[in-house]
Amino acid sequence: MPDTAIPPTIPTVPVTPAVLDALRAIVGDKGLILDEQGKQPFVTDWRGSLVGTAAVVVRPANTEEVSKVVKLCHDNGIAIVPQGGNTGLMGGATPWPTHQGILLSLGRMNHVLEVDPVGYSMTVEAGCVLQTLQETAAGHDRFFPLSLGAQGSCMIGGNLSTNAGGVQVLRYGNARNLVMGLEVVLPNGDIWDGLRSLKKDNTGYDLKHLFMGAEGTLGIITKAVLKLWPAPKDVCTAWLAVRDPQAAIEILSEAHAASEDNVGSCELMSRACTDMVLRHIPGTQDPLKAETPWYLLLEWSSSRPRQDGAEGMSEKMEQFLADQMEAGRVLDAVISQTEAQSRNMWRIREGVAEASRAEGPGLSYDISVSISKIPEFIDKGIKAALDILPTIRPYPLGHIGDGNIHFSFMGPKGMDRGVLKQYSPAITRAVNDLITSMAGSISAEHGIGIEKLDELAHYRSRIELDTMRTIKRALDPKNLMNPGKVLRLS
Numbered sequence: 001m002p003d004t005a006i007p008p009t010i011p012t013v014p015v016t017p018a019v020l021d022a023l024r025a026i027v028g029d030k031g032l033i034l035d036e037q038g039k040q041p042f043v044t045d046w047r048g049s050l051v052g053t054a055a056v057v058v059r060p061a062n063t064e065e066v067s068k069v070v071k072l073c074h075d076n077g078i079a080i081v082p083q084g085g086n087t088g089l090m091g092g093a094t095p096w097p098t099h100q101g102i103l104l105s106l107g108r109m110n111h112v113l114e115v116d117p118v119g120y121s122m123t124v125e126a127g128c129v130l131q132t133l134q135e136t137a138a139g140h141d142r143f144f145p146l147s148l149g150a151q152g153s154c155m156i157g158g159n160l161s162t163n164a165g166g167v168q169v170l171r172y173g174n175a176r177n178l179v180m181g182l183e184v185v186l187p188n189g190d191i192w193d194g195l196r197s198l199k200k201d202n203t204g205y206d207l208k209h210l211f212m213g214a215e216g217t218l219g220i221i222t223k224a225v226l227k228l229w230p231a232p233k234d235v236c237t238a239w240l241a242v243r244d245p246q247a248a249i250e251i252l253s254e255a256h257a258a259s260e261d262n263v264g265s266c267e268l269m270s271r272a273c274t275d276m277v278l279r280h281i282p283g284t285q286d287p288l289k290a291e292t293p294w295y296l297l298l299e300w301s302s303s304r305p306r307q308d309g310a311e312g313m314s315e316k317m318e319q320f321l322a323d324q325m326e327a328g329r330v331l332d333a334v335i336s337q338t339e340a341q342s343r344n345m346w347r348i349r350e351g352v353a354e355a356s357r358a359e360g361p362g363l364s365y366d367i368s369v370s371i372s373k374i375p376e377f378i379d380k381g382i383k384a385a386l387d388i389l390p391t392i393r394p395y396p397l398g399h400i401g402d403g404n405i406h407f408s409f410m411g412p413k414g415m416d417r418g419v420l421k422q423y424s425p426a427i428t429r430a431v432n433d434l435i436t437s438m439a440g441s442i443s444a445e446h447g448i449g450i451e452k453l454d455e456l457a458h459y460r461s462r463i464e465l466d467t468m469r470t471i472k473r474a475l476d477p478k479n480l481m482n483p484g485k486v487l488r489l490s
C-alpha cells in the first residue's frame, strides 16, 4: 500500500453464504468470480504495486442486475468497489486489503446502444472499451475525441468516473465535457435515469457532474450519452526539437492562429522520456536524432478534406515550422509523411507509462499549473527533488496545452523500491508545496484514489473537504460505495 499514514476505517461486514446465494440468483454463475487466481487481476492495480482483497468479483450483465446487487449490498451493509478496465493509476479501483465486500466489474456491460450521426451522439454501456467507442464513431464518419495510452483496455465508465484527460483535451475538453447524459445506480440501488441527449438543460442541479470524477464513491455509472464530432479528414503530425519549455509554450501559443484553430494535440516530451520508450517499447524509432533535452509532438487536424492544389494542414505546418525555426524556438523538426510515421510518434508518447513500469521504481506527480507557469514549475520542481535526492532521474513530459505535466522521476540507478520509498514523503511534500504555491493542482487528470488520499486532505481547504463530505454522506450514508477512496470521512 502507498505511503498513506493510516489506512482509513471502512465497513467490514463480510459476504455471508446467504448473500452469496442471493448474488448468484441475480447474476448467475458466470457473473461471479470466487477463486483466488481468478480474482487476482481485479484486486491488483495496473502498476502491480497495490494488492487488495475482495470476497467475490461480481460481473452484472445489465443495469437491472447492477441495481439489484447494489440494493442487496446496501441492505446488508456490504462495501462495493466498482471497476472498469483497471487502468487507473491512483488505486481507485483496487480494494483496500481490509475490504471484506465485493468488487463490481462493469466489463460485461459493453454494448453500444445507439449511434445518432445526425445528432452527433452515441449511447453506450459503461463497460465499453474506449478504443471500441472511437472505432464505432469512426465507422459512422464521426469522432469521439477521448484518447489516452490505456484506450485499448480502459472503459468509458472508468473514464467518466476519473474525468480522464488524455491527448485531445486542448481542443475538446476532458471526459466530463464529452457527456450529455448519464444513467447511474445510486448507493441504495435506485436507478437515476439521466440519459438525456440534450445540449441545453438548466433544470436544477446538474447531477451528472457529481458522478463524473467521483471515482465510484457516489454511485455506479451504468450508461452514458456521449457527444460526437466531425471525423478529422486532414491530419498533420510533427515531431519538433525545441529550445526549452518556454519555447514550447510560445510555439503552442502561436500555433492556434497559424493552424486556423486546428491544433488537436501538443505534447511535451523530454529526451530522457523518449530514450526510455525507445529502450523498452519494441518497434519504436527515434523520429529525430537531435541532441536536445526537449521535444514537442504537435498535431493539427481539420474535418475538411484536403482539396487538390489547396493548402492543407501539412503545408500550413511547414510554413509555421520554418517561422518558428527562424525565431529560434524550433531547432529541428520532422513532419510525418505516412500513417506509420505518425503512429510511431504517438506510440512513443503513449508508451511512456508502459516504459516507466519496465524501467523500474519511480515517483510520479500528475500536476497542473497555468500554461505560462510550466517552465518555472519544471525548473524549480526538478531542483527541489534533486536537493533531496541528487541522483534521482527526472523524466518530465506532459499535455502542455492543458498546463498538465506528468512530473515523473525514476529512482537512481541501482536503488531498490524500498529505499526510494524512504525519500518519497519529502519529495512529494516539496513538489506539492511548490504546485500549491503556484496556484496549481496536485492531481490534474488521474484523480485521488488511494494514492493521494492524504495529499487531498492536506491541500484542500476545510470548506472544500467539508462540502465534499456532506455530499458523500447525503448520497452514501452507510459509506459502502468505494469506501476509503478520495476522501477521509473523519
Ligand SMILES: Cc1cc2nc3c(=O)[nH]c(=O)nc-3n(C[C@H](O)[C@H](O)[C@H](O)COP(=O)(O)OP(=O)(O)OC[C@H]3O[C@@H](n4cnc5c(N)ncnc54)[C@H](O)[C@@H]3O)c2cc1C
Pocket: 046, 081, 082, 083, 084, 085, 086, 087, 088, 089, 091, 092, 093, 094, 106, 126, 147, 148, 149, 150, 153, 154, 155, 156, 157, 158, 159, 160, 161, 162, 163, 164, 165, 166, 167, 215, 216, 217, 219, 220, 221, 222, 350, 353, 354, 445, 446, 449, 482, 485
Ligand atoms: C498506459 C496508461 C496511460 C494513461 N494515460 C492517461 C491519460 O493520458 N489521461 C488520463 O486521464 N488517464 C490516463 N491513464 C489512467 C487511466 O487510464 C484512466 O484513469 C482511465 O480513465 C481509467 O479507466 P478504467 O476503466 O481503467 O477505470 P478503473 O481503473 O477501473 O477505475 C478508475 C476509478 O473509477 C471507478 N469506476 C470505474 N468504473 C466505474 C463505473 N462504471 N462507475 C463508477 N465508478 C467507476 C473505480 O472505482 C476507480 O475509482 C493512463 C493509464 C495507463 C495505464
